[in-house]
Amino acid sequence: MRKPIIAGNWKMNKTVSEANAFAEAVKNNVPSNDKVDAVIGSPALFLTDLVSASKGTDLKISAQNCYFENSGAFTGETSPAALADLGVDYVIIGHSERREYFGETDADVNKKAKAIIANNMTPILCCGESLETYEAGQTASWIEGQIKGGLADLTEDQVSNLVIAYEPIWAIGTGKSADANIADEICGVVRGTVAKLYNDTVASKVRIQYGGSVKPENIAEYMAKENVDGALVGGASLEADSFLALLEAVK
């Protein structure tokens, strides 16, 4: 049985005081993490405060990106070793916004995944197709390519513990969420790709999230689907009440 994982992705939102107010409102109200993993993906600036506020609670903290080297002359980058040392548990990689605006490739995603795992954190590896690819009926082959590239050289154990997020680009921030059956089908493509690259046991363990206009009102539809183990949520994770409502709907 795969444990559900609901992760907020705040993207580039909030100030330090807003992040701290959110943590105060949420940290003692998240459901127990033997039922659901509750994660907030925060800008790097607030991670120190959020990790310290969430210590001893069931709220876990994620970064939204990191570099694939632990240290060195890489001005402006964030070290995975430093994130791990801080107490960060997850790192989102390969988000479509990073691919589109910052040129992140499958090869980068793969190097980052290895660095994150080497530092005992869990990657949340994002994949997803554009509207053009979707309308051309090429979603499955596109997703297979991203998964193959992102997972290159990872071991069975490493992939078993991974989180993969399927986020159709046309559903992100548009209010136009994918139909739950489509989300299930493409999360199934992700799982099938893992089965092809590894085996059915690994595929049955890897957790797969759907992301794209998930809200408290529609999350249960996705979570009811066989291949959907959680959600990666942007807009609806920004307010404490809404984030808690997402968690309540799945616990």
Ligand SMILES: O=C(CO)COP(=O)(O)O
């Ligand atoms: O990109 C997303 C999460 O990573 C989805 O964002 P929205 O939930 O705002 O559509």
